Amino acid sequence: MKFIDETLITVRSGHGGSGCVSFRRERFVPRGGPDGGDGGKGGDVILETTSRKRTLYHFQFKRDFKARNGQNGQGKQKTGRNADDIIIEIPPGTLVTDAETGKIVKDFVHPDESLIVAKGGRGGQGNRRFKSSTNRTPRFAQPGEPGEELTLRLELKLLADVGIIGLPNAGKSTLTRAVSSATPNVGNYPFTTLTPSLGVVQAGWGEPFVVADIPGLIEGAHKGAGLGIQFLRHIERTRILLHLIDASEIDPDHPLSVYETINTELALYNETLAKKPQIVVLNKLDIPGASERAEMFRAAAKGMQVMSVSAATRDGIEALISQLIQLLDNHS
Ligand SMILES: Nc1nc2c(ncn2[C@@H]2O[C@H](COP(=O)(O)OP(=O)(O)OP(=O)(O)O)[C@@H](O)[C@H]2O)c(=O)[nH]1
Ligand SMILES: [Mg+2]
Incomplete structure (x- = not known):
């Protein structure tokens, strides 16, 4: 007899893409300025309740959820693309805790509640952002922010249908x-x-x-x-x-x-x-x-x-x- 359905899942949000180091190259313009674009944002991992789900059964088939990384910035001021977020559907009535610390992440009660459980890293800034009067040719850019990875415990008090x-x-x-x-x-x-x-x-x-x-x-x-x-x-x-x-x-x-x-x-x-x-x-x-x-x-x-x-x-x-x-x- 089982009244509680329980499962562990791991989630990882995407890293931000790195900013780009690049300089404009054009004919007749001898020394173009920096034009490295920013990196894109990594994907978030989002938990969302839906009345379509009634149990945690679907996690038997998939327990690892990884959002993609943001794309790196490119030359010509091109910003890297943001990665798509991942939405994980859970049934209403699911209590989510951080498996490592035991801290409650959120007690999902109703349908259509959602929460970002792992935030995607911000993209790094391209070198054009670092141009200043003292440094007209910055040869560095920012790396993307790392994503987050954590293990979550999902507990569902089974309610009979x-x-x-x-x-x-x-x-x-x-x-x-x-x-x-x-x-x-x-x-x-x-x-x-x-x-x-x-x-x-x-x-x-x-x-x-x-x-x-x-x-x-x-x-x-x-x-x-x-x-x-x-x-x-x-x-x-x-x-x-x-x-x-x-x-x-x-x-x-x-x-x-x-x-x-x-x-x-x-x-x-x-x-x-x-x-x-x-x-x-x-x-x-x-x-x-x-x-x-x-x-x-x-x-x-x-x-x-x-x-x-x-x-x-x-x-x-x-x-x-x-x-x-x-x-x-x-x-x-
Ligand atoms: N021939 C036959 N016997 C059945 C069938 N379903 C249940 N039984 C029998 O009926 C008796 C009662 O079955 P249970 O499933 O214990 O009935 P219940 O409704 O849960 O009973 P309580 O828990 O006492 O309320 C048992 O001897 C079962 O084997 C059926 O489809 N055909
Ligand atoms: Mg009985």
């Missing part, structure tokens, strides 16, 4: 295992899960996201029955809820009863939680008779978006993941 709710035994932990790297315990009895756990879902495409597996909810949960209610606050900040239902247990006389029980508990606990976008997922479709009951549910749940899976056999899991990615994109 998708909260999985449902009765005890619906298969929430099994589903969490099927979609993510997390390995919560699974058991054929209610209240197997005693504390929430988070799993990062890494599909082959799209931005990874985080699911929260919480203990099952039961009727009366808002008054403290069962365990789930203490943990509902863990999913108050998720963007969508995945409402998981054991299809083999759907009551043919009242196909929606379990679904309604859970939603009533949610609403009694907290109106905003009840208003979160929900995707209904019917589970255990591999059990004989479950698909007939699933059909009854669909018929009763007119217009509602309902998906069917078997967390145990992984049937329908890929389709579910792409649906979740789409929903998250719509509710970011």
Whole structure:
């Protein structure tokens, strides 16, 4: 179980380009003055939060970031080109510290915050800048300022994007295992899960996201029955809820009863939680008779978006993941 995502990255800003030593050479002008241009500025390294990123997963593939150096100045007063800045995207909620000193660089909270973490060196001045009445032919120029290099620690308190709710035994932990790297315990009895756990879902495409597996909810949960209610606050900040239902247990006389029980508990606990976008997922479709009951549910749940899976056999899991990615994109 992992609630904190953490990684080290190294950043290096570009050196400034050096100033140039050069003298004008023209026909008929015997001793032209100094005309060495200034060096260009080295590139900055900038951290920027974006709501497109939800985890630090992308740093598994790239951890070193080097901005280019500024171009050296040239003759004929030509200034070297400034190097481009590098922008590193991080998810909101990332705490950045200097790995060596432990000092906080910045606690990035919201999307679209940015900070230059390594400043590119200034370009050196060309020799024409050093011309004076006492030295009309300066044979020196300034070197560029060096860039900075440092190692940063990025820590992200994982916030779940998708909260999985449902009765005890619906298969929430099994589903969490099927979609993510997390390995919560699974058991054929209610209240197997005693504390929430988070799993990062890494599909082959799209931005990874985080699911929260919480203990099952039961009727009366808002008054403290069962365990789930203490943990509902863990999913108050998720963007969508995945409402998981054991299809083999759907009551043919009242196909929606379990679904309604859970939603009533949610609403009694907290109106905003009840208003979160929900995707209904019917589970255990591999059990004989479950698909007939699933059909009854669909018929009763007119217009509602309902998906069917078997967390145990992984049937329908890929389709579910792409649906979740789409929903998250719509509710970011
Ligand atoms: N046949 C079948 N069994 C499943 C499926 N998904 C889960 N189960 C079984 O259902 C039982 C409960 O699964 P869990 O994943 O522990 O259920 P849960 O919702 O996390 O339960 P709590 O933590 O107690 O709330 C276990 O015996 C699982 O093996 C499925 O798709 N098909
Ligand atoms: Mg569980």
